[in-house]
Amino acid sequence: MTAAAIGADAPRRVVGGSIRRSRRWALITSYFFLILFAIFFLVPPYYQLATATKTSEQISNQDTNPWLPAMSAGQEGLNPGGANAGKANLAKIKKDSWLPAAVQGFMANISQLMNDTDFPIYFRNTAIVTVCVVIITMVIAVPAAFSLGRMKFWGSGVLATGVFLTYLVPDSLLFIPLFKVVGGLGLLDSYWGLVLVYPTLTVPFCTWIMIGYFQSIPKELDEAALIDGANHIQMLFRIFIPVALPGLIAATIFAFTVSWAAFVYPMAFIYSSDQLVLTAGTITSLVKADVYQWGMIMTAALLAAAPPLVIYAFLMDYYIAGLTAGATKG
Amino acid sequence: MVDTTPRGLAAAAATMNRAPTRRSGGASLRVLARRRSTTAFLFALPLLAVVGGLIVYPGFYAIYLSMLNKAQTKFIWFGNYTFLFTRDSFWMVVQQSVLFAVTAVFFKALIGVITAHLVNNLPAKGQRKWRGMLLVPWVIPLSLSTLGWWWMFDPTYSAFNWAFAQIGGPHIHWLSEPAWARFCTILVNVWYGSPFFLIMYLAALKSVPGELYEAASIDGASAWQKLIHVTLPMMRNIISITVLFSLIVTFANYDVVRVLTAGGPRDTTHVFATWAFLLGIQSGDIPLGASVSLFMLPILAISAVFILRGVRRRGREI
Numbered sequence: 001m002t003a004a005a006i007g008a009d010a011p012r013r014v015v016g017g018s019i020r021r022s023r024r025w026a027l028i029t030s031y032f033f034l035i036l037f038a039i040f041f042l043v044p045p046y047y048q049l050a051t052a053t054k055t056s057e058q059i060s061n062q063d064t065n066p067w068l069p070a071m072s073a074g075q076e077g078l079n080p081g082g083a084n085a086g087k088a089n090l091a092k093i094k095k096d097s098w099l100p101a102a103v104q105g106f107m108a109n110i111s112q113l114m115n116d117t118d119f120p121i122y123f124r125n126t127a128i129v130t131v132c133v134v135i136i137t138m139v140i141a142v143p144a145a146f147s148l149g150r151m152k153f154w155g156s157g158v159l160a161t162g163v164f165l166t167y168l169v170p171d172s173l174l175f176i177p178l179f180k181v182v183g184g185l186g187l188l189d190s191y192w193g194l195v196l197v198y199p200t201l202t203v204p205f206c207t208w209i210m211i212g213y214f215q216s217i218p219k220e221l222d223e224a225a226l227i228d229g230a231n232h233i234q235m236l237f238r239i240f241i242p243v244a245l246p247g248l249i250a251a252t253i254f255a256f257t258v259s260w261a262a263f264v265y266p267m268a269f270i271y272s273s274d275q276l277v278l279t280a281g282t283i284t285s286l287v288k289a290d291v292y293q294w295g296m297i298m299t300a301a302l303l304a305a306a307p308p309l310v311i312y313a314f315l316m317d318y319y320i321a322g323l324t325a326g327a328t329k330g
Numbered sequence: 331m332v333d334t335t336p337r338g339l340a341a342a343a344a345t346m347n348r349a350p351t352r353r354s355g356g357a358s359l360r361v362l363a364r365r366r367s368t369t370a371f372l373f374a375l376p377l378l379a380v381v382g383g384l385i386v387y388p389g390f391y392a393i394y395l396s397m398l399n400k401a402q403t404k405f406i407w408f409g410n411y412t413f414l415f416t417r418d419s420f421w422m423v424v425q426q427s428v429l430f431a432v433t434a435v436f437f438k439a440l441i442g443v444i445t446a447h448l449v450n451n452l453p454a455k456g457q458r459k460w461r462g463m464l465l466v467p468w469v470i471p472l473s474l475s476t477l478g479w480w481w482m483f484d485p486t487y488s489a490f491n492w493a494f495a496q497i498g499g500p501h502i503h504w505l506s507e508p509a510w511a512r513f514c515t516i517l518v519n520v521w522y523g524s525p526f527f528l529i530m531y532l533a534a535l536k537s538v539p540g541e542l543y544e545a546a547s548i549d550g551a552s553a554w555q556k557l558i559h560v561t562l563p564m565m566r567n568i569i570s571i572t573v574l575f576s577l578i579v580t581f582a583n584y585d586v587v588r589v590l591t592a593g594g595p596r597d598t599t600h601v602f603a604t605w606a607f608l609l610g611i612q613s614g615d616i617p618l619g620a621s622v623s624l625f626m627l628p629i630l631a632i633s634a635v636f637i638l639r640g641v642r643r644r645g646r647e648i
Binding site: 034148169197268323 | 387395444445451462482484492521526533606623626630637638
């Protein structure tokens with residue numbers, strides 16, 4: 001319960017109507033301004049979605065309102081620059097005319113994206129890199145956090161501080177020396193190079209979150225386990241990981257979203273189309289044609305952003321717990 | 331239900347000033363303790379490898395690289411730095427980076443405080459929905475949402491210009507006039523970063539004890555006085571931590587400027603990250619790029635010291 005609500009309840013009995021009325025006005029004002037902010041925050045994704053439902057021909061028609069999604073089905077074959085495969089799919093989709101025009105347009109853009117571009121390759125590469133990085137991150141961060149947070153050794157306090165400091169070193173400072181390092185290992189222009197360097201973005205913060213969660217566990221628990229004869233590995237897996245599971249989920253989500261969204265490293269290290277990931281691939285290779293196919297580009301941006309959004313929609317509380325746990329980069 | 335207060339931060343901070351381990355009696359306990367610290371060290375070894383090999387070593391390697399000539403064959407000490415000092419475009423980048431970071435962080439913090447208070451005013455059951463909606467910009471990968479902004483600023487089909495045209499407004503060249511281009515990069519960054527401040531401040535607001543407000547009410551404090559004398563002092567630490575964090579990340583931001591303007595028009599929107607990328611990777615002068623990116627180090631180090639102090643103090647409060 002918030003303090004404001006407590007404050008509202010108490011004097012109501014004493015003073016009566018006027019305070020209740022002023023509370024209501026405060027609420028209405030809050031909603032009004034929140035709606036304004038929500039519009040500001042949600043306009044770009046909305047506009048991306050509206051564009052994603054249109055053909056290039058519909059987009060370049062300046063008589064229609066660009067803020068609205070497609071109202072009528074796009075003309076087959078008028079999609080400039082679209083390859084034949086895309087057009088064939090467009091025609092096939094048109095037959096299901098009971099679908100709203102906007103949905104048809106969106107599906108046509110998706111099928112063109114899947115058939116005529118390298119988007120599926122980017123998606124696959126991103127998925128491979130992200131899964132590998134999440135696993136590597138958790139395998140490194142969880143035991144390290146257990147050791148730094150619960151076990152202690154000579155210098156562990158300094159190391160915990162050091163981990164926190166390395167978390168503050170941005171990727172835009174590290175990419176030039178890492179370019180040389182990755183090049184020296186022969187991993188330039190390969191997504192395995194990204195698997196190698198992405199842990200610099202995820203490991204320090206995930207360790208940091210997990211230290212916090214492990215330390216919030218009562219000390220009696222590991223003493224009891226020690227008396228029962230458990231060794232430290234058993235203790236970690238049987239007691240600490242299950243108890244700190246919310247923290248583990250928050251850290252996993254963080255690692256996932258960060259490696260999905262990473263941009264500087266793939267821009268610097270990858271240049272072949274078959275090795276690119278979604279962020280860099282969408283920016284560099286889709287946005288390069290003679291005629292920008294905005295409908296398709298916006299569809300790509302939306303699909304590429306979908307996995308983090310879906311995870312956020314289902315695991316919002318964990319997401320926010322991870323965010324506030326250690327004052328994430330912002 | 332997950333605890334959404336910054337507990338992890340505080341708890342982790344407590345490690346840093348925790349007293350040394352208990353004194354153990356007897357030889358067997360000492361053996362146990364030694365074995366324990368060996369295991370602990372082994373557990374932390376992979377972390378040491380990643381932090382040492384991929385963050386600390388490259389950090390120092392960057393300093394070494396920045397002192398080589400373009401072909402990386404000769405050590406020229408501070409030659410790259412003195413060269414940069416003579417270039418006008420370098421000073422423009424310094425100016426633009428500072429303008430970009432300071433303005434963006436200021437507005438992010440302002441919008442964050444306002445929206446956090448607005449959400450906190452709502453009845454408890456509606457807060458979750460609003461918080462979920464307002465955090466969306468933070469969840470979308472920044473490079474992809476910036477692409478959406480770029481499309482809205484498009485010179486021919488700009489959605490904003492279309493809307494302005496309906497009410498007889500001006501036609502603005504968003505990304506091709508330096509002043510507007512700078513405005514746009516800052517706007518997109520504010521759009522992306524404000525939700526993070528909202529979440530941090532909302533968590534901080536919830537952690538202010540309700541009794542303080544009750545006491546203030548009894549003393550006859552107005553809403554404004556409660557804000558100035560209760561809320562802000564209680565949130566001071568978390569506000570400063572968030573602002574400094576954001577300052578570092580905004581200062582080092584690459585995505586927004588790269589996607590929106592790629593530094594143009596005429597290099598007026600370049601920040602350190604994009605200029606270092608242009609020189610170091612695209613033009614192939616790695617030492618010069620490294621020296622540009624290292625100019626981010628001072629502001630980073632100063633912010634880091636203050637963040638650490640704030641985090642420690644917060645750890646002690648809780």
